[in-house]
Amino acid sequence: MNTSTATSREPEIESTHTNKKNKKIVRSPKKLPKKKTNKKILQNWQLYIFILPAFLYFLIFHYIPMYGVQIAFKNFVPTLGIWGSEWVGLEHFTRFFESYYFWDLIKNTLGISVYELAVGFPLPIILALALNEAKDGLYKRTVQTVTYAPHFISVVVMAGMIIAFLSPATGIINHAIQLVGFEPIAFMSDPDWFKTVYVMSGVWQSTGWGTIIYLAALAGVDPQHHEAAIVDGASRFQRIWHINIPAIVPTMVILLIMNVGNIMAMGFEKILLLQNPLNLESSNVIATFVYQAGLLDAQYSFAAAVGLFNAVINAILLITVNQIAKKTSETSLW
Amino acid sequence: MSTAIKETNKDKVFKVFIFLFLTTALLIVLYPLIYIISASISNPAAVNSGEMWLLPKDITFEGYQMIFQNDAIWRGYLNTIFYTAFGTLINLAVTIPAAYALSRKDFFGRNFFTGMFVLTMFFSGGLIPTYLVVKSLGLIDTVWAMVLPNAAAVWNIVIARVFFQSSIPKGLEEAAIIDGASNFKMFMKIILPLSAPIIAVMALFYGVGHWNGYFNALIYLSDKDMYPLQLVLREILVLQEMASQNSNMSGSMAEALHSKQQLAAIIKYGVMIVSTLPVIIVYPFLQRFFVKGVMIGSLKG
Known part of the structure; x- marks a missing residue:
């Protein structure tokens, strides 16, 4: 585990990004037939259940607050809710x-x-x-x-x-x-x-x-x-x-x-x-x-x-x- | 490293310098820790006057007796044990399966999920919008507010994923699939039994976080009976201390307060020990796991 430390020290974040890029480059010319993707999803449907709790957690406690950040441009009144409160632009x-x-x-x-x-x-x-x-x-x-x-x-x-x-x-x-x-x-x-x-x-x-x-x-x-x-x-x-x-x-x-x-x-x-x-x-x-x-x-x-x-x-x-x-x-x- | 070649004088001086540097660092870190332990069992008058500066003086266990008689501390302790156990359980239930799914190359959408999770490390809605979500879900003043808003940490998912990718032989998974085992069955029967080290590391990381955290409790709990230990400590160590220091301008009141303050002083150090004890006891045995966790996280998967 320690052998690669000296040269490849970037943490995970970088590798996921490059993975993404590499995948795209590999995938796009081949154009996997849709059927194959569907089969892959079906075969591994249980993996989606594995990831569901984490997905819901990030959705609810991280992405909904990002959506809620719009109250910075509104006059938030709890009874009206985030969506119902009136816009005030950059006033705050x-x-x-x-x-x-x-x-x-x-x-x-x-x-x-x-x-x-x-x-x-x-x-x-x-x-x-x-x-x-x-x-x-x-x-x-x-x-x-x-x-x-x-x-x-x-x-x-x-x-x-x-x-x-x-x-x-x-x-x-x-x-x-x-x-x-x-x-x-x-x-x-x-x-x-x-x-x-x-x-x-x-x-x-x-x-x-x-x-x-x-x-x-x-x-x-x-x-x-x-x-x-x-x-x-x-x-x-x-x-x-x-x-x-x-x-x-x-x-x-x-x-x-x-x-x-x-x-x-x-x-x-x-x-x-x-x-x-x-x-x-x-x-x-x-x-x-x-x-x-x-x-x-x-x-x-x-x-x-x-x-x-x-x-x-x-x-x-x-x-x-x-x-x-x-x-x-x-x-x-x- | 270089026993074969004779060391030069310069190198010897350098080595002495390094030894002195490390010893200084050691003593700087060690001294406050020893001081707290000694102060917690010393006569408070000796502590406050500065007479006790390293080893305990006039040993007394009065402070600990008072701590154990204090209902708020007991309640806080029990609450914290519960939040830590329950919270860590939820953390593991969310983190381990998700990390496993992300470690599978044949999992369609893993890049999407990874990206979605990692993005939250750098962008967030911020304190207020998060608070409003917790509030609108009706979690304020419930146990759930202590466990759900921190149900998972991106970094820990990443660490666990790296573990699954590097430590579970791919052949095992393939063999299981050929044998017709479902993902669920394979996870329970093959992956989990092999994952004890990573589960331990995760439980430690999350567990210490729950044990030491105070901020979620501060903003989500108003019921004092639900306070975790850290919030009880905050009242004893921070709020009271600040109040007494800022108003302590010597006067007739000060005399009356004096004995009370002496007692407060003896409790203070004891409480630091008592609250940190579980972590201190666990730490030396598990140090290598902690270190391993940090190192896995720092390596490229």
Whole structure:
């Protein structure tokens, strides 16, 4: 399973797309007779029952909401239903764009995401490269087991840990700060600290788990490359630089694309938990705003419009980055 | 790797550097975990004052006693066990057969279904339209709201499909078809018995998701008796803490609150342990399954 990792690292998405294309190319000149297709469907009718629950699930909980997104252009009144509510065009969008909090939301959303990407993206790569240099054995296994573990801590417990550790009066971090002779910092109620707290706790929780995918790619590196390099007198660092890093570049590109595609939606559940009135100035992001406006204040149409705006920006970013990656590195999602 | 050739000094320094780096990473991750365990069984005064910083001080199990006497935590625990078991069962019932169907090359329409599923990874109706669907189906404040909106995850279907494609010998399927077995019979008699590893991985992925999730419960449940553990924890760990920190500006009230806060502090760390315990216990034994799952997902099918 590990042999093909180094060169063909694109995840499933790509392969399904190319499959589709290949199939079409193969199929169209032959033009399978209709009878044969019908026979194939009949023979395997039970497979449609296998897929029916999943089909219904995606239809109901993903495609109907996509249809329902039209309420962003309507004035949704629950009693009238989605279809019966009146169209209002871009009214909700203009209201959002012209609101005084619009730029704050954009700034916070992008600020947190870019910060997280800048710190959180390279660290698993560095840790994976370092782990790959360690000899297999108890020490390596221990580092792996321990650093993977925080991945399984729930976001609520994580938020609880952050709040407890950072408490100005009783938190261990502030005790340490005082020990070194500084004033305690009110991390959770200071807007300036919010982004750092969010990003660093994320680094603590997910760096270890993030190495797995890179370690899989590194396991696929042909040992002969290393042997040849050693004979040529390459140092460890040179071998990492010239053999290991190129081997994981495709993985890096794919993960980077996927991260950028999520840039407007990262970690919303954690932000919501860490938010409080005092840090709202820097913790209010588009996703939490949608939750607040839509579900707490029941402004369904307005919130749906804000959410749609977010999704569209996301899609544009994803497509742009994918396009850039395709041009520059020949690795892409599609 | 390179025992045959003598290592240069530069490489030795580099190796030491890597060892230090890994040890730093290990300690940074490990310290908070040990701290929580120690704090949960220490005298709360020692914890709050910073006296206890690594090993437990004045060991007491008062915190755990209070946790076990707390009805809300018990109820949350039982609810979560139920949602996790029921939800995971539904996840498996949806994911495994679908993934199997998609793995069959002779399944007409597999590209259509795959495309339909994968598209939802990148495009969705968003929070509000999804909420309105759940609401209009009458699922709010029912068990179904906890299990149906997450009945399947695209990524897991993809992982399971890769497993079926790569780990089930094609000859077996062909032989079964020649013997006249129906797809249904073949799935039950041949495929499922061979699928224990992937079923385990899927159950773990979905199970941990249910156990740790809070957001669906937050938006779909208003009945406190139905709250899963994570929402109960949210009240203890986040809402109360935030309130006490923000209003804790020292005054006459603070004195009265003081003893209550000490108790709250001791519960806090215990609750983190108690709620994470099932996952922590399971994790070391099943780590390789988790890792395997991630790796299958990362490989091209």
